[in-house]
Amino acid sequence: MHKDCAKTYFKKPEFYRLTGENNYVRIDAEDKVTGHGQYVGDIMFPDMLTGRMVRAPFAPARILSIDTSEAEKLPGVKCILTPKDFEWKHKVGNGEFAAEFADKEVLCTEIVRQVGDDICAVAAIDEETAQRAVDLIKVEYEKLPGVYDPFEAMEEGAPEVNWEGKGLHNIGMQSHMCAGTDIDEEFNNASYIQHRDYSTHRMVHAAMEPHGAVATYRNGTYNIWMSTQMAYVDQFWYAKCLGVPENHVRVIKPLVGGGFGGKLDSYSFGLCAAKMAELTQRPVRMILTREEVFQTTRNRHPIYMHIDTAFAENGKMLAKKCYHVLDGGPYGGSGVAACAQATLWANFPYKLNSVDFLARRVYTNNPAAGAMRGYTACQVHFAHDLNMQYAADQMGIDPVEFRKISAADPGYVAPAGLHITSCAYKETLDTAAKEIGWYERKDKMKDGEGIGFAGTGFVSGTGFAVLEAPNQSSACVQVRLNKRGMCTLYIGSHDIGQGSDTVMTAIVAEELGLPMDMVKTFMSDTFLTPWDSGSYGSRVTFLAGNAARRAAVDAKRQLFETIAPIWGVMPETLECLEGKVISKEKAELQMPIGDAMFKYMTIHGGDELVGVGSYYHRTDNSQYNGENTTNYAPAYSFSTGAAHLTVDKETGVLDIDEFVFAHDCGRALNRRAVEGQLEGSIGMGLGYAVYEHNITKEGKILNPNFRDYRFPTALDMPKMRTFYDFTPDEEGPLGAKEAGEGSAAPVAPAIANAVNMATGVYFTSLPLDPEHIWRAMNGMEDDRHSK
Amino acid sequence: MHKSMINLTINGDEVDAVVKDNLTLLDFLRDQLGLTGTKKGCEEGECGACTVLLDGLPVNSCCTLAVECNGREVTTIEGLARNGQLTPLQRQFIDKWALQCGYCTPGMIMSATALLNTNHHPTELEIREAIEGNLCRCTGYAKIVEAIQAAAAEMNWEEA
Known part of the structure; x- marks a missing residue:
């Protein structure tokens, strides 16, 4: 059926x-x-080899020579792959409709674009031998000028990161969403207009299980056990890159120890494991180290966001323009969709007469960004909700009431072609406000105390x-x-x-x-x-x-x-x-x-x-190649997050007393499963807001481990309460909508809005670590976010 | 690399083995003995996914050498259930949905087991301190804490 x-x-x-x-x-x-x-690293074969990648130590660079002779002589080394093994075959991308725009070589033939780029692969009898072989492979590079800032990358004469010679100015992807009434007239008729800038930082998924693959080659078939979020898409790209039809590639997903978007892309290590299994006729296991996961898989796009908003006298939002610039790193892959989505989220969860949203995903030599829980919703909702809060404060309207004035309703059709079905956004606002004690507390706040709200919307069942x-x-x-x-x-x-x-x-x-x-x-x-x-x-x-x-x-x-x-x-x-x-x-x-x-x-x-x-769910794919006015999903979820906290003004340290989460997921199919998703979202959102930040220098991540990249432990979590009994969705399976991804979005802006209230400073970037807060409170500029 | 002969008890069974001196307990358990329930998350003692009990105390097996375990007793996640019966803690993890991807779960359960072995009435703070070294990216820890509390209550009830 x-x-x-x-x-x-x-x-x-x-x-x-x-x-x-x-x-x-x-x-x-x-x-x-x-x-x-059984996770992929637990799969054992008696004669299994261990694989390792040779990776670029810096980028960008030109490969001048590769010498594998010493490594070949090492006893126990069974196979070495060089770029020649893949050079005549296909590059790796994401969507099939844009397969000709695939932009990542399996092994770099000439140009290295990011630190950790894949150069060679080794299979040996054990890990130690494989690593020694990697160390014996001599690669000679010529350093090239790189670009690590997306605005500089778009300038005339900037080094070209990918698709060299195409005159793209490193704009790998551009999405424009323009719909509704005459936007200039809306701005002309507005009684209040604001122009705001925001930026977000690089974060990683940090799934507890590192990426990995185990491959065998039998009866002309590659069998690949993969820690993946899309086995069928892997099958498609692996077949293309191995140069065989899809019926020769079997991808099996064992248990996966977390993904969060980081296991969406088809990575070279899995392809190399498959190829080496074929050449050695032995099973090959390739599990990435934690450092490799940080540096060479994907991360959450840093985004720079400029927002112009027009409001009527009563606080109703009339129209919005925004310009989002995403730091994509050198490759597309799952990051391509992020660009279009960065315009989509700017609609939610409000009614607007007119929108003009432009997003550009820019190639840089930073580590490649991709999908991460929310697919840019966390960044965009951070900026756009802080933008709402700022407007509410400027117009002197209660922040909960202010959000309700423009809130989307059931059955609303947005100018950009989005058809809202069930929608309990206003109910989530009311629930969060009541449960956090907003109306009793708001006039009695102590110095350094703050309550912040954030409202967001997300797709439930994306059509692409x-x-x-x-x-x-x-x-x-x-x-x-x-x-x-x-x-x-x-x-x-x-x-x-x-x-x-x-x-x-x-x-x-x-x-x-x-x-x-x-x-x-x-x-x-x-x-x-x-x-x-x-x-x-x-x-x-x-x-x-x-x-x-x-x-x-x-x-x-x-x-x-x-x-x-x-x-x-x-x-x-x-x-x-x-x-x-x-x-x-x-x-x-x-x-x-x-x-x-x-x-x-x-x-x-x-x-x-x-x-x-x-x-x-039928869309016209126009989000990627046209008007960008399509109904992205059959339904949409809505959330309100509310944080209550105090800031120690001497140290800038936050103490989050409670986080209340109200999420419209239709009818919950299992209550504890939904609660687990919402609580996990709070954990990851808290990390994004306060703890986690990938620091890079010339594209190299300086903190690629859990000691220097800290995410919340059991001791860091605030008290959490979740609410999700809203209206079942008529089209949802047994009434359900999504509960695990859009829910990540309101956490950081709710915390940021609470910090704003507690400190009187309007923060516009993340993370809100003590130093950042302290500096801002003491009138110092935030020097971490170059532009 | 120099090799040593070791003799130790793993999950109640005596094991003799020849190991390279630089082999970690984690790799010894996983690759040499096939006990893959103990997970490898970071290999530098930060995530706790590889937690096992060494003479009853939780250790990161990625930072413990196999040779150090000579003459000692190791308990892994595979050693908790006896005669097909899960421990109350394991059952509570199932009942309370205290796991999602499950990759941190074995280490988490080992740390909590060590806690409950010595502290039958832990406070919430003591529970959170006991699992502070076990990172979980999925759950926000709430259901894990709840499961440990429920297991403690159940064990107290069994004692009474």
Whole structure:
């Protein structure tokens, strides 16, 4: 069944027995608490080799020579790859529609563009030998002039970072969103106008599991176990870069120890592991060190944001212009979408008559940026919410009321083509204000005390499928029922820790009226499971969840059409409930699902029952190659974060007393799962706001470890309370919307707004570490953010 | 590299092995014994994913040499469940959804086990201090603390 199917057999809420409460546990939990769960680094083969990459120590540079002779002589070295092994093949990119713009070589043939760029790869009998071989490979470089500031990179005569000779001025991607009424007239008629500048810093995902791959080559097929968020996209790029058809590349996702966007790109190390497995005919394991993860994978774009906003006398926001400049580093990949999204978020969560948003993603020689939890929503909402707070203060309107004046409503259609369905943004504002005690506290604030709010919106089920797909589908799911009524579920969606395998299992179990342990789930294997475009854009619960629901309903329909004639009733009057097929009209008509399946298979000559479901959200991809006025997603989530804190004015140290989080995720499919996402978002948002900052010098990260790059520990976390019981979304699977990504966005701006109130200083950049706060309070300039 | 013969107890079993002197306990457990439940997150003692118990005390196995463990007792995550029965702490981690990606979970459980072995009535602050060296990027720690509190309460109830 596909998206537009008749919903006759969809289960009605009064028959839900499983979802919505805490009636089930994660299907992978026992494996994870016993240490039996297998992540990519835990996969062992008896004759397995260890792989290591040779990486550029500085950038940019021209490679003059590569000498592998000494390394080749080292006993135990089994394979060395040089750029020649890949040079005639394809570069790595992201979206299939723009495959010709792929801009990352597997191994650099001539030009090194970032520190840590991939030069060679080695496979040896153990890690020590592999590392010694890496050290013995001599690469001669000629240093080239680099550019590390996106504004300088756009200047005439700046060094070209990528696509040399194309006259791009290093603008790798540009998105313009312009829609609505005459914007000049809106500004002319406004009673209050403000012009503000903001900037954000570089942060990393810091998933606890480092990136890695294990590869074998057997029967002409590359088998690659990958710590990935998009196995099918990896399969596409790996096939292109290995120069073989996709049916020779099997990518399998084992357990993944966190992704947050950092495992979206197809990296060279996995390709090299595959190639070396082919050449040695032995399995090759390649796990990155923590330093490599910091320096050579991806990070959150630093963004410089200029915002012009026009307001009516009553505080209603009329129109907004903004200019966002993203420091992309030298490569596109998952970062390409970040540019378009940086215009999208500027709409949310408000109503506007007119928008004119321009975003440029600029090539620099800094470490390449990409997707990270929120896909620029964290940066853009930081700036745009602080912009709202500033306006509220300037206009003398209560900040909660001020946000409500322009807040989006259910059914709102934005000028930029965005169709809001369910929307409880105002309710999240009210909830957060009440729970943080805003109205009782606001007139009694002590010196150094502050309460800050931030309101944000996010996509739920982004439509962009990355690869070309029939009917723009981005998820397909299959279920199979056997003679005992046991269900086998095949999903391509990628659980990277958030629990989506459990959610898919629960959705199918709910529709089929089965206990969780009667549904056996197989996931994320490009030869076994159906197509799914991956874990990004908060698409999994909404798109894959809807596909899973349709697959289960498709199976249910076929079962009912077989059983109903036996009972002499109409199939639509049947339902699956508590392990039985029942008649909703005649209580005496009921049969265990196992018996019903036995009957089904008897009547159908022994055929097991297969149900198929798919789901899509159609966009016109104009966000990447045109007008940028498309409806990005089938639904949108909304959040309000509220922080209560005090600032020690002598030291600049923050003490966050409490963080209240209200998130409109439709209907929660499991309460503890949603709470876990929101609490985790607070943790990561707190890190972004206060602790985490990648310091770079000429493109080299100076703090590539957890000692110098500190993220919150159990002792750093504030008291947290989460609220999420708002309106179910009509189109969401069993009423759900996203709960794990957009939720990261309001944390930093809420903390920043609270710090603003506590100190009287309007901060415009992050992170708000004690030194930064102290300097600002003492009238010193923030010297960390060059422009 | 010089090699040494070591004899130690791992999860109750006596193990004899020849190890290079620079081999970490973490690599010994994972690569030589196949005990991959102990995770490798940073290899420099910062993340706690590799936490095991050495004579009952939590240590970062990435910063401990295998030769140092000669004659000593090591407990890993694989050694907690007995006769197919999970410990109360393991069960509470499941029931309270105290894990997401699960990569920090083994180390987290080992640190919390060490705490509960010596402190049957930990305060919330004592729990947070005990797991301070175990980084979790997914959960914000709230459900982890809750699971440890619930396990402590359960063990106290069993004592009574």
